[in-house]
Amino acid sequence: MTSSVVNGGISFWYADDGLPAVREPLPGDATADVVIVGGGYTGLWTAYYLKKAAPFLRITVLEQKFCGYGASGRNGGWLYNGVAGRDRYAKLYGHEAAVRLQKAMNETVAEVVRVADDEGIDADIVRGGVLEVARTPAQLARLRAFHEHELSYGETDRELYGARETAERIRVADAVGSAWTPHGARLHPVKLVKGLAAAVEKLGVTIFESTPVTEVRAGRAVTPYGTVRASYVLRCTEGFTASLKGQRRTWLPMNSSMVATEPLSEEQWAAIGWEGRETLGGTWRTRTCTRSAPRTGGSRWAGAGCRTGSVRGRTTTGVRSRRRWRHCGTSWWTSSLRWRGCGSRTRGRVCWGGAAGLVCVGDAGPGDGAGLGRRVCRVGGWRRRIWRGGRCAIWCSWTRGRAAPRS
Numbered sequence: 001m002t003s004s005v006v007n008g009g010i011s012f013w014y015a016d017d018g019l020p021a022v023r024e025p026l027p028g029d030a031t032a033d034v035v036i037v038g039g040g041y042t043g044l045w046t047a048y049y050l051k052k053a054a055p056f057l058r059i060t061v062l063e064q065k066f067c068g069y070g071a072s073g074r075n076g077g078w079l080y081n082g083v084a085g086r087d088r089y090a091k092l093y094g095h096e097a098a099v100r101l102q103k104a105m106n107e108t109v110a111e112v113v114r115v116a117d118d119e120g121i122d123a124d125i126v127r128g129g130v131l132e133v134a135r136t137p138a139q140l141a142r143l144r145a146f147h148e149h150e151l152s153y154g155e156t157d158r159e160l161y162g163a164r165e166t167a168e169r170i171r172v173a174d175a176v177g178s179a180w181t182p183h184g185a186r187l188h189p190v191k192l193v194k195g196l197a198a199a200v201e202k203l204g205v206t207i208f209e210s211t212p213v214t215e216v217r218a219g220r221a222v223t224p225y226g227t228v229r230a231s232y233v234l235r236c237t238e239g240f241t242a243s244l245k246g247q248r249r250t251w252l253p254m255n256s257s258m259v260a261t262e263p264l265s266e267e268q269w270a271a272i273g274w275e276g277r278e279t280l281g282g283t284w285r286t287r288t289c290t291r292s293a294p295r296t297g298g299s300r301w302a303g304a305g306c307r308t309g310s311v312r313g314r315t316t317t318g319v320r321s322r323r324r325w326r327h328c329g330t331s332w333w334t335s336s337l338r339w340r341g342c343g344s345r346t347r348g349r350v351c352w353g354g355a356a357g358l359v360c361v362g363d364a365g366p367g368d369g370a371g372l373g374r375r376v377c378r379v380g381g382w383r384r385r386i387w388r389g390g391r392c393a394i395w396c397s398w399t400r401g402r403a404a405p406r407s
Helices: 010-019 041-053 086-093 096-117 138-150 162-168 189-202 238-243 265-270 320-342
Strands: 030-037 059-062 078-080 128-134 159-161 177-181 184-186 204-209 215-217 220-223 226-235 251-261 281-282 285-291 302-311 348-360 377-378 394-398 402-405
Touching: 010 189, 010 348, 030 041, 030 220, 041 059, 041 189, 059 226, 086 096, 096 184, 096 189, 096 226, 128 138, 128 162, 138 177, 159 162, 162 177, 177 215, 184 281, 215 226, 238 251, 238 348, 251 377
Parallel strands: 030 059, 030 226, 059 204, 128 281, 226 377
Antiparallel strands: 078 184, 128 177, 159 177, 215 220, 220 226, 251 302, 251 348, 281 285, 285 302, 394 402
């Protein structure tokens, strides 16, 4: 497997769509009503909905590289309704509150599609849902249990398929069953993040790029170019949180790899099926696949490879990490070919990787040591979420440093 994409610069998505136009860095000390640290999906969606809800707010986004440089521009192109920690949320706030949370996540898929349409963002979105496939009796038992668990949270439009119905959707080798939810879509993540950044600017939000924030304090974000003071500081850094002063162990960066194929022929697609363009997952290990948009340089499919922890709480972008990602991608590719039955002629063409914030190992209350008017809040979620908590920054109560949606 060969690769022309090097981590630290771009992903396949950027190689396909091109790097964004350069924005200016912070010119010096500044003030705002809200300062958002991080220009990925979390930060940009938060800025979008805040500005929509309160147009008078002066909102500033600070991004260390360029918008979408991190996981937002390197992920697998998934948009779906999954939410991490839902069972724990149910224990804390009650089952009905968790059902409302899941309903909001279901509606979020349609919301992203709606906003993209309203803002004229062509992100190659195809709303085909999410299909989870089982290949062994043990996997099928787990899949059925998972399906019933999702039904208990109100997702009644889910469907459970047998081997024949699964094969009618996609021909996965040895598949014995699958479960499908309509609450999912496939898209081009870079086109979405570029379009979202442009939409946010059009609303009047100020974005400064090439401006690394070195420290977040109550009511201020410190950078090498100056300090931005604001009534509210929202930390939307996820996998890059460990680089902030005093935050090394707040989030554990998790490095993950991606692989994309060479363009597949019509004969290969006919053998595979996949006419519904569902995002595809398996229940035996973490395997995520999505057939990328036909406009991304050919009809390819891409998938997430292995995940590895960071070294001493830091994101890794060096040569050793690039070799690790290529090795992970190659290993994943070999197993996925057997799994999907695509044939030995199908090759992985591009491999890339990046860091995401998957594990919170520490948590501080909002605005510790500060008055009620000087709050610091962490907003964000898991790397595969295209939409990560943007609206909950508006309809929320600040609890344990994270935004908890109200009923």
